[in-house]
């Protein structure tokens with residue numbers, strides 16, 4: 001059997017123009033695992049409301065962060081693909097869940113190279129219905145429809161793998177080496193609370209209260225909130241951070257339903273009002289910098305902090321093409337090629 005790898009990230013609009021942003025948001029938000037309401041309600045909400053206003057607003061934000069080569073998320077994912085390819089003999093393809101770089105095209109590229117066994121890597125450290133699950137479900141649909149003889153294995157969420165925590169923590173340490181900071185905020189993309197309950201395989205553990213995520217449970221294999229909190233705890237432990245000098249928050253909420261809390265924007269405001277003058281922020285739900293890190297955090301977040309008296313706001317880049325991260329991905333890939341069950 002010939003083996004190959006498919007890296008999958010979220011995707012971006014073709015350009016930062018409102019018409020392309022609208023097309024992208026239309027596909028993204030009509031995904032039943034992103035806006036998880038019945039089709040009629042989703043259609044009404046997305047096509048009747050969100051797509052009438054959001055594309056213009058989001059296009060403005062995209063224009064602020066867009067690079068000459070294209071969307072940062074796509075460019076950085078392509079760079080990651082190239083660099084991982086330098087560390088393995090297996091062919092590496094790249095796909096996006098939304099947009100023109102489809103999972104079908106990615107699988108076709110591998111099949112054209114003679115691959116019949118694929119290691120699918122969703123580029124998300126934590127499991128979420130709106131990210132990992134939607135990728136796995138679509139990949140299986142595409143496999144059944146177009147590549148029935150293909151075998152697909154996938155990398156489970158790697159949020160608590162000691163080698164991943166080490167790479168992330170060392171990156172944080174490197175970026176904060178010459179920085180003086182009073183608080184380190186771990187900001188993760190938010191999800192509606194309802195998503196956490198839906199992914200609860202025990203049907204009742206996740207109460208989204210003060211303690212469920214800290215109480216051992218099978219539910220945590222699919223609990224995004226637990227997995228985010230664990231990344232913060234494990235990195236804090238690795239770096240020897242003192243209690244109350246670091247915390248977790250959730251960004252990018254959309255709509256009126258309750259999302260995971262505390263919200264990042266309010267947390268930044270609260271820290272500034274409390275008298276914190278120097279803060280740093282890391283965004284471990286993303287492996288590549290994107291709109292949500294470059295605009296929402298590095299621009300809007302900094303502005304909020306300064307408005308309430310904060311002085312120094314340090315944004316730590318995502319792992320992007322960090323050499324330890326590239327080597328670690330290649331190590332997982334090469335281990336899978338030798339003994340798939342061990343990864």
Ligand SMILES: C=CC1=C(C)c2cc3[nH]c(cc4nc(cc5[nH]c(cc1n2)c(C)c5CCC(=O)O)C(CCC(=O)O)=C4C)c(C)c3C=C
Pocket residue numbers: 010011012013025034035054058071073124128130131189190191192224252254285286289290291292
């Ligand atoms: C109901 C809406 C959304 C859920 C749930 C959601 C979950 C989720 N998203 C990411 C990662 C990314 N999201 C990005 C952009 C983005 N996300 C939403 C909505 C939901 N995300 C929207 C509407 C947008 C577009 C921008 C905007 O209009 O605000 C991105 C950046 C893409 C880019 O092109 O740079 C990423 C990455 C995760 C990890 C996640 C759940 C865990």
Ligand SMILES: [Fe+2]
Pocket residue numbers: 189252
């Ligand atoms: Fe998102």
Ligand SMILES: [Fe+2]
Pocket residue numbers: 205206207208212213214223225226
């Ligand atoms: Fe939980």
